[in-house]
Amino acid sequence: MNKETERPNRPALSLHVPEPDARPGDEIDFSHIEIPAAGSLRRPDVAAPASDTRELVYSLVRVLDHDGAAVGPWDPRLDPDTLRRMLRDMMLVRVYDDRMYRAQRQGKTSFYMKCTGEEAIAVAAAHAMDRDDIFFPTYRQQGLLVARDYPLVKMMCQVYSNKGDPLKGRQLPIMYSDRGHGFFSISGNLATQVPQAVGWAMASAIKGDSRIAAAWIGDGATAEGDFHNAVTFAGVYRAPVILNVVNNQWAISTFSGIAGGNLTTFAARAVGYGIAGLRVDGNDALAVYAATAWAADRARSNLGPTLIEHFTYRVEGHSTSDDPTAYRPQGAGAKWPLGDPVERLRRHLVSIGEWDDERHQAQQEALAAEVRAAQREAEAQGTLGSGHYEDIGSLFEDVFEDQPWHLREQRDEALAEARRK
Amino acid sequence: MNKETERPNRPALSLHVPEPDARPGDEIDFSHIEIPAAGSLRRPDVAAPASDTRELVYSLVRVLDHDGAAVGPWDPRLDPDTLRRMLRDMMLVRVYDDRMYRAQRQGKTSFYMKCTGEEAIAVAAAHAMDRDDIFFPTYRQQGLLVARDYPLVKMMCQVYSNKGDPLKGRQLPIMYSDRGHGFFSISGNLATQVPQAVGWAMASAIKGDSRIAAAWIGDGATAEGDFHNAVTFAGVYRAPVILNVVNNQWAISTFSGIAGGNLTTFAARAVGYGIAGLRVDGNDALAVYAATAWAADRARSNLGPTLIEHFTYRVEGHSTSDDPTAYRPQGAGAKWPLGDPVERLRRHLVSIGEWDDERHQAQQEALAAEVRAAQREAEAQGTLGSGHYEDIGSLFEDVFEDQPWHLREQRDEALAEARRK
């Protein structure tokens, strides 16, 4: 306490800086995390007022119980084909992540990001929405593309920034974009996509369209002003949009407490704005599906936005540039009490007699082969290391619809420079 | 509904744009506004967890009842001298506003803003806090300066941008600033001061100081990202700060529904972030005092921030540039059910036998004389119209601590230009 400012009967203040429960060397302990029993949370009518979700935001929508049974009012009662399709998509995402991660390590590209443990959040949401609804994702929803059958080869070509890259080598790996698949361009600037999704949804409402939008954002990025603006506009104009907060509890090396996660849930933000909010077990594909379907129904019925927190855990490092053992205990992900989303859905399918180990094994191998084949095809079109996208003229295109004089001149300068090299 | 996007069994969406209940020509009707009885709201212990305020944010802290009696657990039980002082400050603010408003109309300055009906929000808060706490105000808390005995003449000189202007004619009228009175520079950029207040409070905590900060922001400006960042940082680091939202229901011509005011209360934002929140009858000086004192106690006890919504009504136009009859019914302010803050405090003092009409009349005249005298003194130092602040050299000072070469050169250019003129 510094003298000058000392005053009688006034206690000295001190700064509170939240700290995670465990750092490298500590034993990770998730026992304090409250996990309501699957099926225990009530499901309000889709047409209920937003205020009817006020206490739901402090609990968790959970459908799959410990034995893989689907229980309670949120059970979406999906047919086996859909369940199998979701399982397949999640497995494919994981295989794809592993291959691309390895490709980066092999120097075939500059950067990669996995979504291990978060596959259900993207895959189940994609299946719960219509094919012509639009997604405004972050870099951890590659599952959306997989669920919409976006060609793996194209994804890989983008990651390799090679001749086949639909984005012409302009974007960092994994910053996918594809209008035809309703997958909006991923931005490197966190949170910017959320108010954009709200604007898209407002436009859909303005035109009397019936398509809705969904946006994803990480726990850490919710601190950006963009998020606040997004929720404000969405609420005010009752935009038909689903605002997904993926709370994987980490933002690079920073735990969610620094984003306010120790004070309340991220789903509780919805209460603050007076919109509908849900908090979901993000590792439970059926819960994610059910919550998304509920929110989509509300949006389509002109009842406005829903904010959904997907409670999960970032099992791997932030990206290939990150080593999480520098700031949190090793193997923390394996201890996450809500388990692995792929394994949980698999167990459910098995428990209802619609799946078995052989089929799982076979599918695992088939997917691995599919990805290997796609990788060969993609690498035939080059990698960042060798044969990346190279077309000097294109560097100066798409800045504007037509090229102004200064870009024409600069293109010619660049071409001349290339000739000299 | 446009054809291309039409789809079977999908209802057409439409954009919801909130509209105020009444526009010019309509009868203004405030009957739908829920006003809990004075004294009816419980008062949590100062050390209670933030979650203990979760339902309080939907009600109103009210102390003065219809007959001017102070009732209930929030009654701050103030001594008559303090009550009279608050009444005097509020009356003075109103007289000052009227004079300055008229001065602008007389062409003596470019701009002015009144706080009519909102006097209690600044005055009572100032008296509930310590003299060495700091304020980060908006342009409608001139009451803070009055309550801290800031010289009226100086205020007027700032409004006139004249030779006596402590801000050297640099700032728009009413953008006061005075470090000695713990009144932080008012910014023209809405909401920017709120995260700055949080930073100041964090610094106080870092240094083991005991002083706290308070910020004010309007209902409309809460939509800015600055507000979101402010509450997030304040919550995360438990900053000793009071975040006041002055909900006067209008933002120039835009009603509070466009800021989300139709969805929930502004106090409810606190719930979304998991910090303490209170909603106060902003026209009840004792309620404002009590809520501020409660929040200040929490802050000083290292229990972090409190968000206080002051529910009030902007009786006058936004500023001298605004004519409210263009967008809302005439005389709406007079119908505001929570009454006039000056009148309510006067009635209370009278009801407890500490005030009477003669003294009120006398004080009114004394204050009018005081303001007239101050105005004469201020105008003796010039007005914007004639004799405004003029010192070309000073135009180039205080950009940096010392003047770099380019500003020296530009100063000389300006001086040469003046000589030519």
Added chain:
Amino acid sequence: MTVRNMIEALNDAHDVMMERDGDIVVLGEDVGYFGGVFRVTAGLQKKYGTSRVFDAPIAELGIVATAIGMAAYGLRPVAEIQFADYIYPGFDQIISEAGRMRYRTAGEWPLPMVIRTPYGGGIFGGQTHSQSPEAFFAHMPGIKTVIPSNPYDAKGLLIAAIEDNDPVLFFEPKRIYNGPFEGYHDRPVTPWAKHPAAEVPDGHYSVPIGKAAIAREGEAVTILAYGTMVHVALATAEAEGIDAEVIDLRTIVPVDIEAIEASVKKTGRCVVIHEATRTAGFGAELAALVQERCFYHLEAPVIRVTGYDVPYPHSMEWTYFPGPARLGPALRKALED
């Protein structure tokens, strides 16, 4: 043909385009029922309804971002930022998002959108109602920046901006909303009515983005100007009796380099004028371009006449403002050398 001031011309541009194209929507603070603090959108909500013209929360970031989303959907939003001084909360969405979307999506997601904002000083608005931030937007790729100087151009350029398939920043010099301003603050203001450029055609027409206008022909020196400064330049040339050629750039990105080169190569001398602060202002770009491309024609250095590198003041507004008293000597100097 109707005599219109700049506000009326801009309002008419909205009306003409909204009538023709149902995909055009207008949003911004106070633009709806009230029609904008400068009345540019007056009457539009009444005519086109609240779902095409509506008030926005006080959140410039959200205004720009939702406009981006609307443009991504296929609408053509026209967003108003109440004062250019308040555009910064939306800066990231403009610079990082709007300006790059076509590029980063390889052309799949162009963003046809306009951001209009009143700008510049001369109205005793102090440091937060007077700024001229055009240079910021000129520095980042993907954004066109337009600044009209009279009612005819204002309507024609705004229509061109709305029809453009790229994001356009449209700065409206608020000092000349109601009448041309030559920089003599002590003289009575003349209304637009007396000015030929106030003869504004009814209905649809456009003024091309990227084309400058020769506001005054001359042989002795070239003055590069835009917005309010065009009138300052014209008045100063008259007052000084200098045979100056005044180029009204109208668009600063893309700038009309042919017009600039042709004029400077003819006159051999060049003075650049803008109201914004000098350092790294757009005048620096113009001076750099001129000396790069006309070096051997230049008989004197390019002179910059600008606002000073200080926050826009209140009481000493006229000391700050670059008027004839600053431009005149600069012109004479350009001719001496």
Added chain:
Amino acid sequence: MTVRNMIEALNDAHDVMMERDGDIVVLGEDVGYFGGVFRVTAGLQKKYGTSRVFDAPIAELGIVATAIGMAAYGLRPVAEIQFADYIYPGFDQIISEAGRMRYRTAGEWPLPMVIRTPYGGGIFGGQTHSQSPEAFFAHMPGIKTVIPSNPYDAKGLLIAAIEDNDPVLFFEPKRIYNGPFEGYHDRPVTPWAKHPAAEVPDGHYSVPIGKAAIAREGEAVTILAYGTMVHVALATAEAEGIDAEVIDLRTIVPVDIEAIEASVKKTGRCVVIHEATRTAGFGAELAALVQERCFYHLEAPVIRVTGYDVPYPHSMEWTYFPGPARLGPALRKALED
């Protein structure tokens, strides 16, 4: 005297100053326990505690704004923005608030604060990990902008920035954190260890803000550069065998005009190089200044060698990057004319 790379030198500057002054606090995304994604703040939280070195929410606006509040209180905050590309959410607080506080409070509320941020490309970071936005900050009053080019200057300038009583933007060219980079991406990288400027004194010393350094003396042509480009300039001069004088500006606001004038008046020729996009970049200001002040000494136009006016690309990074292959011909051209 210890051999340090730029990261170690910057880390040491923090350490030296935090040791001396208890009012210095460090905040930013991932700067605490982890020590920053580039490790510049490594070890500081352990040594000085969480209330002086702490992680911030992902909110650049809040980071800048709370730093402003801390400086207003009397602390000397040093805030890190993780990448310069992410500074825009804080733009309004920097431009409208930090840059004007001393002015608008008539000197009552100066803001001693530093905003550090890694910037520039050359690391395959794509359009959002490669930008050079220095020109934006040069255009608005009240902000000093510093850009070091080697470990010695990095430490000395950061200490000067922390001791300065005005807001200082401190751009760290991330491509040269670990070693100088001459622009030949196909050659092996050399570590700082081999470079004289890696000899960094222990303890306190400062390099004055506003003073340029002559990185190489020469008579034939002046190259104005800063950050990574200083090394590109030196290498190119060698490779081309041109007797170029290389001025390392080190600070762009206030810029060292004496050094620039002296050199250009000596050589009569000037080439400006920066990595940022060309239009309205800081090179425009430099070209404008040089032709204004050295016109009659110039034998050729000032040439700008810059990045192109497109978003920073990923796969074609080396086509974008202004290296010796771009500077060389420019130098030859400057000499021809």
